[in-house]
Amino acid sequence: MQKLRNIILIDTPFTKHYNSHMLKSLDIMLCVVVFISFSALALRAEAKIKIGFILSTLQEERYTKDKTVFEETVKKLGGEVIFASCNNNEQIQAAQVDNLLAQGIQALVLQPVNGDTAAALVKQANDDHVPVIAYDRLIKNAPLAAYVTEDSFHVGQVQAEAAAHATQKRGNYIILMGQAGHSVAEARTAGVLATLKKYPDIKIVTQQYHPGWSPHLAMQTVENSLTRHQNKIQAVIANNSGMAHGAIQALEEQKLTSKVFVAGADADLSAVRDIVNKKQNMDVFISIQDMARRAAEISMSFAKKQEFKYDKLMNNGWAEIKTILTPIYPVDQTQIENRIIKTGFHTREAIYGKTATR
Numbered sequence: 001m002q003k004l005r006n007i008i009l010i011d012t013p014f015t016k017h018y019n020s021h022m023l024k025s026l027d028i029m030l031c032v033v034v035f036i037s038f039s040a041l042a043l044r045a046e047a048k049i050k051i052g053f054i055l056s057t058l059q060e061e062r063y064t065k066d067k068t069v070f071e072e073t074v075k076k077l078g079g080e081v082i083f084a085s086c087n088n089n090e091q092i093q094a095a096q097v098d099n100l101l102a103q104g105i106q107a108l109v110l111q112p113v114n115g116d117t118a119a120a121l122v123k124q125a126n127d128d129h130v131p132v133i134a135y136d137r138l139i140k141n142a143p144l145a146a147y148v149t150e151d152s153f154h155v156g157q158v159q160a161e162a163a164a165h166a167t168q169k170r171g172n173y174i175i176l177m178g179q180a181g182h183s184v185a186e187a188r189t190a191g192v193l194a195t196l197k198k199y200p201d202i203k204i205v206t207q208q209y210h211p212g213w214s215p216h217l218a219m220q221t222v223e224n225s226l227t228r229h230q231n232k233i234q235a236v237i238a239n240n241s242g243m244a245h246g247a248i249q250a251l252e253e254q255k256l257t258s259k260v261f262v263a264g265a266d267a268d269l270s271a272v273r274d275i276v277n278k279k280q281n282m283d284v285f286i287s288i289q290d291m292a293r294r295a296a297e298i299s300m301s302f303a304k305k306q307e308f309k310y311d312k313l314m315n316n317g318w319a320e321i322k323t324i325l326t327p328i329y330p331v332d333q334t335q336i337e338n339r340i341i342k343t344g345f346h347t348r349e350a351i352y353g354k355t356a357t358r
Contacts, residue, residue: 049079049303052100052108058085061268066292073296088113088212097121101128106303109295111135115183131302135295138183141317148295148324150286152184156191158330159263162282163235166261170201171234174225176218178239180209188239205229215246222250235261241268248279269346282332285339291326
């Protein structure tokens with residue numbers, strides 16, 4: 001400040017009588033500039049980091065848990081979440097990305113409706129200098145900052161091994177797949193098929209995709225397969241809990257519950273109740289708390305330009321993407337207490353009823 005005053009106020013015969021007045025004016029002006037600068041910095045420091053979180057849907061039970069854990073974690077870390085879901089509609093999701101970017105988010109966590117076509121959304125965000133973390137489903141051929149998921153291939157392996165053991169490694173199997181082109185559906189199915197190849201006496205008689213992972217469509221698939229094969233089905237392996245429940249509805253019509261092995265994944269409440277009631281044999285519990293928490297932590301790390309740990313690199317067609325894998329656990333009747341209730345995923349009352357004493 002003193003240097004600036006010396007430069008402006010040159011002591012000459014022509015300016016000397018103005019010096020006192022100009023010094024006072026300059027001091028006031030500089031004080032105002034300094035005050036405004038510090039005020040702007042303070043406001044910037046106080047402004048919360050904005051994280052965008054877009055889910056493909058909230059129709060499946062598990063995603064309300066993803067949303068809750070994600071929002072709680074970001075809040076604990078000093079940020080705020082701008083959330084959206086799009087009912088599995090690509091056009092709606094594109095509009096939501098536009099909206100969140102316009103609101104000034106500093107990182108975007110995106111579960112794509114279609115992982116094959118969502119690359120344009122990633123590039124759009126990158127053009128606004130916003131890093132994108134793919135959540136649950138891989139986005140192909142896109143400059144992702146990171147990918148947070150479970151080991152979906154291993155989920156399929158766990159399901160198939162349990163089924164093979166329960167059916168003495170033989171019999172007719174139905175494979176209920178999720179939405180075509182969905183990276184999780186593809187990977188879970190690949191794990192199932194790779195495992196069942198080891199057992200020559202197991203025959204896959206039906207293998208079907210289901211738009212929107214629809215339980216109703218899964219029920220119809222099982223009904224048709226039962227009719228076609230005179231009820232001679234030994235196992236149904238579903239890519240998720242909802243479709244497993246649809247399968248059980250079809251089996252109930254033919255009085256085949258507990259006679260046909262059924263496996264699902266995600267451990268929705270309906271699946272856990274079906275296991276308790278001996279309608280379903282097992283499900284795979286994906287630690288959604290860990291997945292949502294890690295995605296929230298990593299998005300805040302990107303917003304703060306901090307490093308983070310990852311488990312492996314996965315090629316998405318564009319580059320080797322830093323990938324974080326969350327734990328998975330098989331759940332049958334013996335594991336409900338430890339894996340489901342004690343972790344707080346579902347309450348004892350929700351599973352067994354309000355009068356439960358187990």
